[in-house]
Amino acid sequence: MKKTFCMALLATLLMAGCTATDEAVTADNNPVIENILSRRSIRSYKPDKIEREKLDRIIECGIWAPNGQHRESWEVRVVTNPDMLAEIDSLYNIYSNGSNSRAAFGAPAVAFIAYDTTYDLSQVDCGLLGGNMMLAANSMGIGSCCLGGLARFMTSPQAATLLARLDFPDTHRLLYAIAFGYPNETPAPNGRRTDNVRIIE
Numbered sequence: 003m004k005k006t007f008c009m010a011l012l013a014t015l016l017m018a019g020c021t022a023t024d025e026a027v028t029a030d031n032n033p034v035i036e037n038i039l040s041r042r043s044i045r046s047y048k049p050d051k052i053e054r055e056k057l058d059r060i061i062e063c064g065i066w067a068p069n070g071q072h073r074e075s076w077e078v079r080v081v082t083n084p085d086m087l088a089e090i091d092s093l094y095n096i097y098s099n100g101s102n103s104r105a106a107f108g109a110p111a112v113a114f115i116a117y118d119t120t121y122d123l124s125q126v127d128c129g130l131l132g133g134n135m136m137l138a139a140n141s142m143g144i145g146s147c148c149l150g151g152l153a154r155f156m157t158s159p160q161a162a163t164l165l166a167r168l169d170f171p172d173t174h175r176l177l178y179a180i181a182f183g184y185p186n187e188t189p190a191p192n193g194r195r196t197d198n199v200r201i202i203e
């Protein structure tokens with residue numbers, strides 16, 4: 003009898019748990035959705051390093067992105083070496099005509115993502131990888147910013163030696179970079195248009 007009561011209590015508790023979970027995944031306060039909607043491009047960073055376990059987690063979330071034919075067609079290099087980041091900064095500054103702009107806004111970690119030129123959907127893989135990385139970072143209070151401009155610079159003749167140090171295979175071409183670091187600003191949302199999206203029902 004006592005055993006039956008315990009089983010019934012356990013079942014009730016489990017059901018209560020399930021209900022709570024079901025509500026969490028469908029409700030407006032869904033933490034995953036909150037994380038997606040709270041991410042902003044960060045263009046000012048604190049100098050603090052990202053803890054290695056958090057960086058590893060960000061990378062792990064990146065490589066768990068869906069990818070075409072499960073080719074994992076990206077090549078990723080995450081630079082945290084301060085000397086190399088400073089070198090990139092100083093060359094970038096010359097490239098951008100001494101505008102004193104920093105290549106990655108002073109972020110302590112920069113991911114360089116290259117796509118496989120022999121696979122037509124590799125750029126999709128790379129975009130999904132980066133999206134996962136930025137959302138994982140945001141969930142841990144770490145800011146990020148996609149950097150198309152930095153990739154343009156890194157693939158310019160002026161940056162050839164820097165690009166070589168990233169050691170991408172000949173089959174791959176740098177597509178974009180992502181800055182990661184603790185935010186030193188809280189930008190307002192940019193807003194989104196919706197007229198370019200339609201549901202056809």
Ligand SMILES: Cc1cc2nc3c(=O)[nH]c(=O)nc-3n(C[C@H](O)[C@H](O)[C@H](O)COP(=O)(O)O)c2cc1C
Binds near residue numbers: 043
């Ligand atoms: C492919 C791509 C390239 C980007 N390149 C740059 C860049 O070079 N510099 C920059 O400051 N922001 C860059 N961004 C960030 C966008 O400007 C930003 O995502 C957009 O303004 C929307 O703002 P939000 O990310 O805060 O929502 C890039 C974003 C993407 C997706």
